[in-house]
Amino acid sequence: YLIATLPSMELEIEDYPTIKKYLKSFGKRIKQTGETFIDNDGKTKRTRKKTKNKWFETQDQIKYYHEFGSPKIIYPNMTKNMPFIYDEDGYFTNQKCFIITGSHLKYLTAIFNSSLFDYCFRSNFPELLGGVVELSKVFFERVPIKKVDKKEEKPFNQKVDQIVSLKRQNPEADITQLEREIDVMVFKLYGLTYDEVLTVEPEFWLSKEEYEAV
Numbered sequence: 001y002l003i004a005t006l007p008s009m010e011l012e013i014e015d016y017p018t019i020k021k022y023l024k025s026f027g028k029r030i031k032q033t034g035e036t037f038i039d040n041d042g043k044t045k046r047t048r049k050k051t052k053n054k055w056f057e058t059q060d061q062i063k064y065y066h067e068f069g070s071p072k073i074i075y076p077n078m079t080k081n082m083p084f085i086y087d088e089d090g091y092f093t094n095q096k097c098f099i100i101t102g103s104h105l106k107y108l109t110a111i112f113n114s115s116l117f118d119y120c121f122r123s124n125f126p127e128l129l130g131g132v133v134e135l136s137k138v139f140f141e142r143v144p145i146k147k148v149d150k151k152e153e154k155p156f157n158q159k160v161d162q163i164v165s166l167k168r169q170n171p172e173a174d175i176t177q178l179e180r181e182i183d184v185m186v187f188k189l190y191g192l193t194y195d196e197v198l199t200v201e202p203e204f205w206l207s208k209e210e211y212e213a214v
Helices: 017-024 063-069 105-112 115-124 150-169 176-189 194-200 208-213
Strands: 036-038 044-046 072-076 085-087 097-100
Touching: 072 105, 085 105, 105 150, 105 176, 115 176, 115 194, 150 176, 176 194, 194 208
Parallel strands: none
Antiparallel strands: 036 044, 072 085, 072 097
């Protein structure tokens, strides 16, 4: 269970006596003064920062909490593999992840997970140790994505639906072929020649004739 007392929810703590009792058990730590004190264990601790919120509420408003229940893309703050997950089941994340809500989410999921996106935009993000990159919002929101009409978008949505369906049936399902098909669709969308594809994917799985025939 998760206790969420967000200011934007406008809760009345008196309606939840058990939760009130539990929160009160933290003693001085719940005071919103920002001062330090010696706890019962003899250790120096700090109270919560001073805010205009009620004593039982979280320090930040978090007005966007309802967005977690909407279709969204989930991606990690720091990652080596740059995974982007399409979610329509209302999962919550912690501060180690970001979410994207809005329109064209399946199309964006396909683009973000493509080899071309990884090749072109990995260098746009700060690189940390071990090949890990930081996908912070300030860098991510600058990445340009090609706009498409509904007809162009539809096949991408269908591929993502197939992957989501397979993963629901079996989280360990092999989706390599579908990912390859999406890669080809993205290459074609951006008009890459076969030689340009080989720059992105040196071990590309299609011959020149097969690629040009798609």
